[in-house]
Amino acid sequence: MSATRTTAGARDHARAQGGTVVQAMPTLPASAWAAPPEGVAAADLTWAEVVGGGNYTNKVVARGTTLRLTDLEGDACAHLLVFNADQPWERLNVADTVKVPWQAYLGAGHPLLSDQGRVLATVLADSSGRHDALCGTSSRLRNEQRYGDGEAQGPSPAGRELLLLAALKHGLGPRDVAPSVSFFQGIRVGEDGALAFTGSAGPGGSVTLRAELPLVVLVANVPHPLDPRASYTCSPLEILAWRGAPTAPGDPLWTASPEAERAFLNTADYATARGV
Amino acid sequence: MSATSVVDGTVTSDDVVPARAPWSAVVPAGHVLSIVDLGGNQAVDCLLYHAHDTSERYSAADTIAAQGNIFLTTGSVLRSCEGRALMTVVADDVGRHDTIGGACSKESNTLRYGHHTRHQHACVENFLREGAKWGLGKRDLVSNINWYMNVPVEADGTLGIVDGLSAPGLTVALRAEVDTLVLVSNCPQVNNPCNGFDPTPVRMIVTDPR
Numbered sequence: 001m002s003a004t005r006t007t008a009g010a011r012d013h014a015r016a017q018g019g020t021v022v023q024a025m026p027t028l029p030a031s032a033w034a035a036p037p038e039g040v041a042a043a044d045l046t047w048a049e050v051v052g053g054g055n056y057t058n059k060v061v062a063r064g065t066t067l068r069l070t071d072l073e074g075d076a077c078a079h080l081l082v083f084n085a086d087q088p089w090e091r092l093n094v095a096d097t098v099k100v101p102w103q104a105y106l107g108a109g110h111p112l113l114s115d116q117g118r119v120l121a122t123v124l125a126d127s128s129g130r131h132d133a134l135c136g137t138s139s140r141l142r143n144e145q146r147y148g149d150g151e152a153q154g155p156s157p158a159g160r161e162l163l164l165l166a167a168l169k170h171g172l173g174p175r176d177v178a179p180s181v182s183f184f185q186g187i188r189v190g191e192d193g194a195l196a197f198t199g200s201a202g203p204g205g206s207v208t209l210r211a212e213l214p215l216v217v218l219v220a221n222v223p224h225p226l227d228p229r230a231s232y233t234c235s236p237l238e239i240l241a242w243r244g245a246p247t248a249p250g251d252p253l254w255t256a257s258p259e260a261e262r263a264f265l266n267t268a269d270y271a272t273a274r275g276v
Numbered sequence: 277m278s279a280t281s282v283v284d285g286t287v288t289s290d291d292v293v294p295a296r297a298p299w300s301a302v303v304p305a306g307h308v309l310s311i312v313d314l315g316g317n318q319a320v321d322c323l324l325y326h327a328h329d330t331s332e333r334y335s336a337a338d339t340i341a342a343q344g345n346i347f348l349t350t351g352s353v354l355r356s357c358e359g360r361a362l363m364t365v366v367a368d369d370v371g372r373h374d375t376i377g378g379a380c381s382k383e384s385n386t387l388r389y390g391h392h393t394r395h396q397h398a399c400v401e402n403f404l405r406e407g408a409k410w411g412l413g414k415r416d417l418v419s420n421i422n423w424y425m426n427v428p429v430e431a432d433g434t435l436g437i438v439d440g441l442s443a444p445g446l447t448v449a450l451r452a453e454v455d456t457l458v459l460v461s462n463c464p465q466v467n468n469p470c471n472g473f474d475p476t477p478v479r480m481i482v483t484d485p486r
Contacts, residue, residue, distance in 0.1 A: 095378020105433035117383030136337025139359035193347035225341040
């Protein structure tokens with residue numbers, strides 16, 4: 001006779017699963033994370049999660065939050081979309097993110113700009129150097145052609161399908177899933193415009209971002225669209241976040257360039273007027 | 277039949293878009309849109325939408341990734357966010373066009389040039405106002421195409437809008453693969469070389485080649 005034939009049996013069965021630990025899961029509270037970054041108090045952690053290859057996560061984070069993404073095994077690829085949590089029609093604009101700083105490649109000090117001339121997030125540190133702001137993420141069609149399937153719950157989920165699910169959980173929809181940036185799998189542009197895939201910098205690479213406004217953060221961990229490997233290859237991504245303060249006057253980032261200074265001024269102007 | 281139209285057939289519309297102005301039209305599947313740079317070096321900012329479901333729209337990223345190159349020219353398939361073909365570049369007198377530089381906006385102008393440009397006209401103003409005629413809004417604006425704009429990327433990643441490669445009368449022609457809503461801003465920017473610091477009119481010719 002089945003142990004779950006009664007409500008009591010089903011309840012016992014469900015409750016017996018509590019406390020199971022797997023690699024790809026959130027840790028709650030985040031302060032229970034076993035290994036806070038150096039110099040960070042466990043109590044300041046606000047997000048601790050590992051996202052498996054072919055999966056996604058989403059979170060709203062406060063202004064000033066520090067967010068660290070780590071490629072644990074060397075084959076993660078973190079596709080990121082960020083929105084102003086107060087008005088999500090303001091979102092990452094990848095064109096302005098490369099055009100305004102006069103730089104196509106993401107690295108330490110690079111701002112992730114919104115379509116409103118403001119800084120949504122700043123790249124504080126980068127030990128990987130293999131990133132991309134031009135190719136976006138994978139579509140279901142592309143993954144069907146590459147791997148035979150691109151459905152979110154299939155064996156080779158497309159980044160757009162996962163980012164769409166993440167967006168839907170914030171009341172957003174297909175129109176909000178604009179071009180994304182990706183971390184840990186690089187590309188380079190030749191003189192003739194041709195793209196070369198440079199792949200991963202290896203296990204342990206990390207990127208640290210600072211939220212300059214309250215953000216909706218969507219992350220899909222899927223192979224880069226130009227990853228040439230025949231098999232769908234993607235390894236776990238670690239996400240840690242902790243409390244902090246937004247970039248302020250006096251910080252070298254504030255005056256790193258005339259464009260950066262005006263972007264921070266615009267961001268502070270918005271936050272002051274809005275009262276956030 | 278216009279001398280500057282690159283395909284034979286019946287011209288179904290022929291518009292001159294004034295300097296700094298927007299333009300839009302649905303180009304039916306199989307028809308060809310020819311964009312003529314009348315004055316030379318005039319950036320034509322362009323977005324594409326599936327006419328029957330505008331949530332499927334041009335994706336610079338999918339287009340770049342699929343062709344493995346950042347420049348658009350003859351043979352480039354202009355793909356949607358779902359990876360499907362919306363239009364194909366069937367002729368190009370220039371050789372390369374941009375799709376990484378995005379559109380100018382009043383907001384980004386403050387970053388690039390200073391807050392004194394905050395009240396100058398910009399492409400996003402044209403996209404928003406013209407798109408509203410079709411029920412489109414702020415959330416529908418994504419990275420666009422810049423016909424006739426020249427944005428090289430150097431070895432260290434430095435990129436920028438530099439002097440154009442176009443000249444008066446040069447044409448790029450796009451065949452619609454599905455019924456496609458084409459939204460255009462004839463770029464009003466005067467703070468960088470994308471329009472030769474002098475915005476000029478462009479001509480939009482739609483031809484039914486059958």
